[in-house]
Amino acid sequence: MSKHIIVGGGVYGAAVAWHLASRGEAVELIEAGTIASGASGGPGRRGVRANGRDYREIPLMVRARELWPGLHESLGTAPLYETMGQIQLFEREIDLAPAEARAALQNRLGIESRVLSQSEVRELEPDVAPFIRGGLYCPGDGVAFHKTTTLAYADKARQAGAILREGVEAARLVATNGRVTALATTQGEEIPVEGKLMLFCNAGVKDLVAPWIDLPLWSRTFLVAVSAPLVDNPVRHLVGHASRTLSLKREPDGRLMISGGRPGTWDAATRRGTPIQREVDLNVADAVAVYPSLEGLKIETADTDHLEAECIDHIPIIDNLPGNEHVLYAAGWTGHGWAIAPAVAELMRDWVLEGRKPELLEPFAYGRFG
Ligand SMILES: Cc1cc2nc3c(=O)[nH]c(=O)nc-3n(C[C@H](O)[C@H](O)[C@H](O)COP(=O)(O)OP(=O)(O)OC[C@H]3O[C@@H](n4cnc5c(N)ncnc54)[C@H](O)[C@@H]3O)c2cc1C
Incomplete structure (x- = not known):
């Protein structure tokens, strides 16, 4: 079975690792720091808000709202989400x-x-x-414990057989004639890419894909x-x-x-x-x-x-790398990527398993920039 590689142990990396591993896929995730040390970590709770959201993200929120109230049951934890309006x-x-x-x-x-x-x-x-x-x-809006949720996704991913490696940083994508074949780490390791390579490293995505595309993203703290x-x-x-x-x-x-x-x-x-x-x-x-x-x-x-990536038009870019349908990336959540994560993670799983980009993700293609 071809192994999928995920870069980034935030909510997206951890959730997709769980979804894929629990469907019997081989998954290895690398995280430069520790799980939930990026935007998916930190104090307090995150808003799970449809109100005021970009209209292209609302269909994702509709699905996320269905998932949030029962997510703790799927993850085997105490309640993670509270509806408060x-x-x-x-x-x-x-x-x-x-x-x-x-x-x-x-x-x-x-x-x-x-x-x-x-x-x-x-x-x-x-x-x-x-x-x-x-x-x-x-x-119907609410709040959720972000760090606990992300750690719970990661635990479930491990239980389902995914390998999660902390303290391992992706340095660059190794390519032959523009086609990605491996991932090089800062420690000199080369991880071959056999299945899909998924770049869910948020503020780290822009640099990794820079030899192919110049994403209109930047990073900042809130x-x-x-x-x-x-x-x-x-x-x-x-x-x-x-x-x-x-x-x-x-x-x-x-x-x-x-x-x-x-x-x-x-x-x-x-x-x-x-x-x-x-x-x-x-x-x-x-x-x-x-x-x-x-x-x-x-x-x-x-x-x-906790560093977050912002996108020039305030919605994320979710796509595959040009000429590399096996390399998927998602970044630029612009301070509101938490609420939709359970819905987007499901769709990323479907993209990997079914081999075609789900329609709900089309508005987030890089092609919107011309
Ligand atoms: C202070 C703050 C408040 C927010 N409030 C809300 C809110 O109320 N509602 C809402 O919907 N959203 C909110 N957000 C946004 C939301 O938290 C993020 O969009 C979401 O957590 C992003 O998840 P992620 O998995 O893409 O990124 P992250 O959680 O940042 O995970 C990416 C991981 O990749 C790792 N990494 C980076 N580069 C590399 C590399 N080269 N190799 C290996 N690993 C690497 C990082 O260490 C990090 O752990 C907020 C964000 C912040 C920072």
Whole structure:
């Protein structure tokens, strides 16, 4: 049986390794660091949000929403996912029309959505500031434990017979006349590519495929600030904001997670990020502006250690390498690749097993760039 090679031990690598190994396929996964040390790791939980998502990703979210509630049963863990509803707040009149358009499109694509008036927002989120005029609400959205889920996928992959090797970094793809035949590691090993080679190494994909294509991607860290436990956490739902860089999640232990996409700095040599204090202060200031009772909030952890790849048009690129139908890659999730991972991983499995790209993945082809 031809062995498949996967590069990257984030949620995508681990989930696809499990899907393939449990179908009897031979799989070897290499990960430069440890499983879930990239964007799929770090503190808090990740938003599982259809609300405000690019319309091309909504069909993937519809499927992901079917999978998330029972995923822990398939993986043999405690519950990993919680439905809490997502509200994208707005405070400017100009944000009403886009919210209405989004609600209509999301409903048409199968995601229950509605625009909330000022008083309706207050019923769901009583502590928001008086200037919040409304919100776009998706009751079926939720949050999931990302690191635990990724580690659980990896454990299941191992149990199904996949080989997962940590501390092994892919250096380059070895090719003859443009056709990939092996994968060279930084330690000098050459791993022959017999089955499919799947590049799920997120921020590492661009460099590996550079001899073939120049992907319009770049990497950056996102700040996650986590508060000390709050006696009275005012945030009830997964909350975003139409015009502020702000995402708020209530953690089960009463902490508040503040994120939304503010940057940190990144050191490629150590693979570590450093938070920028001004960005932490701005993130907290936005949270306090929207929830005034958070005044005086203490941040215990500011994390920027998890690199993500962003794509120029804010949706991922999922394709095979030109001239190499056996080399698949997926990268450029742009800060929202978590929620759709269970659905995309299933589709990648189908692509490998059936030999043709699933239709739902077509919008993410490299060819969209001309
Ligand atoms: C702070 C933050 C908050 C986020 N919030 C959300 C959210 O609320 N909702 C949402 O949907 N999404 C969110 N995302 C995005 C989501 O987490 C990512 O899109 C998703 O986890 C990407 O998974 P992955 O497996 O592709 O990448 P990763 O988890 O980054 O895994 C890639 C792995 O490849 C390894 N690697 C890299 N180069 C090489 C190499 N050359 N050789 C071997 N291994 C290599 C890395 O070490 C890494 O472990 C967030 C991301 C971040 C960083």
